[in-house]
Amino acid sequence: MYQMDELNTASNNVISCQAVCKRYGSETVVSDVDFNVQAGECVVLVGHNGAGKTTLMKLMLGLTRPSSGTVEVLGGNPARSTAVAQHKTLGYLPESVAFYEAMTGREVLTFYGRLKGVSDHDCDRLLQLVELGDAAKRRVGTYSKGMRQRLGLAQAMLGKPQLLFLDEPTTGLDPSLRHHFYELIDSMHKEGATSVISSHALNEVEARADRFVIMKSGIVVASGTLDELYQQAALPVRIRISVTAGEAIHVAERLGSEVNIGVVNNQSLSVSCFNGEKMPLIRRITDLGEVVQDMQIMPPRLDEVYSHFMKRDTPI
Amino acid sequence: MSLLWQLARKELRDGLRNRWIAAAIVVLGALALALSLLGSAPTGSVRVSALDITVISLASLSVYLIPLIALMLSFDALVGEFERGTMMLLLTYPVKRWQVIIGKFLGHVIILFIAILVGYGGAILVMMLFTGVGSEGWQAYVVMMASSLLLGAVFVALGYLVSVLVRERATAAGAAIGLWLIFVVLYDLVLFGALLLDEGQLIGQQLFAALMLVSPTDTYRIFNLSMFEGVSQAAGIAGVASEANMNGVLLLGVMLLWLIVPLIATLMVFQRREL
Numbered sequence A: 001m002y003q004m005d006e007l008n009t010a011s012n013n014v015i016s017c018q019a020v021c022k023r024y025g026s027e028t029v030v031s032d033v034d035f036n037v038q039a040g041e042c043v044v045l046v047g048h049n050g051a052g053k054t055t056l057m058k059l060m061l062g063l064t065r066p067s068s069g070t071v072e073v074l075g076g077n078p079a080r081s082t083a084v085a086q087h088k089t090l091g092y093l094p095e096s097v098a099f100y101e102a103m104t105g106r107e108v109l110t111f112y113g114r115l116k117g118v119s120d121h122d123c124d125r126l127l128q129l130v131e132l133g134d135a136a137k138r139r140v141g142t143y144s145k146g147m148r149q150r151l152g153l154a155q156a157m158l159g160k161p162q163l164l165f166l167d168e169p170t171t172g173l174d175p176s177l178r179h180h181f182y183e184l185i186d187s188m189h190k191e192g193a194t195s196v197i198s199s200h201a202l203n204e205v206e207a208r209a210d211r212f213v214i215m216k217s218g219i220v221v222a223s224g225t226l227d228e229l230y231q232q233a234a235l236p237v238r239i240r241i242s243v244t245a246g247e248a249i250h251v252a253e254r255l256g257s258e259v260n261i262g263v264v265n266n267q268s269l270s271v272s273c274f275n276g277e278k279m280p281l282i283r284r285i286t287d288l289g290e291v292v293q294d295m296q297i298m299p300p301r302l303d304e305v306y307s308h309f310m311k312r313d314t315p316i
Numbered sequence B: 001m002s003l004l005w006q007l008a009r010k011e012l013r014d015g016l017r018n019r020w021i022a023a024a025i026v027v028l029g030a031l032a033l034a035l036s037l038l039g040s041a042p043t044g045s046v047r048v049s050a051l052d053i054t055v056i057s058l059a060s061l062s063v064y065l066i067p068l069i070a071l072m073l074s075f076d077a078l079v080g081e082f083e084r085g086t087m088m089l090l091l092t093y094p095v096k097r098w099q100v101i102i103g104k105f106l107g108h109v110i111i112l113f114i115a116i117l118v119g120y121g122g123a124i125l126v127m128m129l130f131t132g133v134g135s136e137g138w139q140a141y142v143v144m145m146a147s148s149l150l151l152g153a154v155f156v157a158l159g160y161l162v163s164v165l166v167r168e169r170a171t172a173a174g175a176a177i178g179l180w181l182i183f184v185v186l187y188d189l190v191l192f193g194a195l196l197l198d199e200g201q202l203i204g205q206q207l208f209a210a211l212m213l214v215s216p217t218d219t220y221r222i223f224n225l226s227m228f229e230g231v232s233q234a235a236g237i238a239g240v241a242s243e244a245n246m247n248g249v250l251l252l253g254v255m256l257l258w259l260i261v262p263l264i265a266t267l268m269v270f271q272r273r274e275l
Helices: A053-061 A082-089 A107-114 A118-127 A145-156 A175-190 A228-232 A246-255 A274-287 A303-309 B003-019 B020-039 B048-075 B079-084 B086-090 B097-130 B136-165 B169-198 B203-216 B217-225 B227-233 B240-245 B250-274
Strands: A011-025 A027-038 A042-047 A068-074 A090-092 A163-167 A194-199 A212-217 A219-224 A237-243 A260-264 A268-273 A292-298
Touching: A011 A053, A011 A145, A011 A194, A027 A053, A027 A194, A027 A212, A027 A219, A042 A274, A053 A068, A053 A163, A053 A194, A082 A090, A090 A145, A090 A219, A107 A118, A118 A145, A145 A163, A145 A175, A163 A175, A175 A194, A175 B003, A212 A228, A212 A246, A212 A303, A219 A228, A219 A303, A228 A303, A237 A246, A237 A274, A237 B086, A246 A260, A246 A268, A246 B227, A246 B240, A268 A274, A274 A292, B003 B020, B003 B097, B048 B136, B048 B169, B048 B217, B079 B086, B079 B136, B079 B169, B097 B136, B097 B250, B136 B169, B136 B217, B136 B250, B169 B203, B169 B217, B203 B217, B217 B227, B217 B250
Parallel strands: A042 A194, A042 A212, A090 A163, A163 A194
Antiparallel strands: A011 A027, A011 A068, A212 A219, A237 A268, A237 A292, A260 A268
């Protein structure tokens, strides 16, 4: 099992899960997960469908109880009925959100708003913000997938929540709305909100997240900042060298057999090495002299890191 | 309180929007109107008013209709929200689980209240205004309306219990129909069958009365047919209830028990339920 951030102290944690397991019958959906989130962090849960992301969220929301282990959110057990009072400061967007179809968009939002003590006026402003102002008086049953998702986002933002749970928030949103959506999330973070977002689109959340937790079959296979994930994955760095025409083969020979050489063309060749060997290799390449015309260093892409962790059979 | 009202109001709005309330009013109103028209004809005795006759026939038909309406309102109330996923979202709001149940219950009882008040009450007002039906015996009619609401509330609670126990809406619908059959048809059938076969050997009047008390529909019927002298004389059951020491408080108590126990059971199951 992977130990997360050992410096995390309990005092700062908004969410703290310890050795959490969730079984349905004989099926283990979440297995021995440690998961901590500090105030103000944006943590992204990544994994395929069925990796246990949604179940983990439900556990943190108190909708289900763990089979073993402890879950603490905002300093208490979320499944206890006293935790309900904290729901005022909490926002949740479920995966493929469902609404009362017979109600209009505005009725849905004001219904939820009143439960949270949010005024109808503020609900109207939120509807404008997610660009549903014109459709507010239409029944939710007539809404498209994207409109539902926006209404879902609006209800999650009711009452300026301090803790946001967003399960696959951008499915069904077109690119411009997606951008707009992340702007909204960013603005909430600037006001100090903490968020847990689940996604299977890594590159989309890459720039926004403070930390990633990669899950597979109910197990946390890796977690950390982007840099930490790169280091843990230990994927090779590729270097593309452009040389004068016809010299590629000679350059390859001069670099020697101990260098891992990939594709060799007439004018270019690519080599790869691990992070620690990168600088010595670059020096050797520059030592080759005039024949090297250009050099491109390509770090592993995020999706490569992701698929690296997903392919591995056993966790660290 | 405001939270409960918000939850109740949502059910009420649903009831208005999908024409549920309107349909129930039409059905109950038409029934009451038809029965009071029939009831206004054969009143030979001095002691029996047209309203008394109407109370007897309406109470006998309400036993079938009110539970049906109440179950149709309630069987979907919880399982429908589980299935669609709206319950999950609702429970992430600052709402306790008991508030969800009680809020829905209030909403559904208000729907029944409106349907009974407008349907039954409206019909009798029409009769009084346009035909010569007098207001003599109106108390029995009002008590009949109130106890019909209580009967409806009992079956809303029973419907919730079904709704929280099953996993699918279709199962809930089937179970609700089964519940209706048992309480409205089968229980009485079995009871009277046993009475006939027994020929008075084992089942005495006391035991028979006690067995009648077990069912909320029978309690409702006895309550309405025995509470007022005019009604009970016309119905010809004046002796039964008094000899078995059944008074109004006991009968209402039994019905209240049938309301509270399923409601508490629903709350307990829902409290443990994982979504």
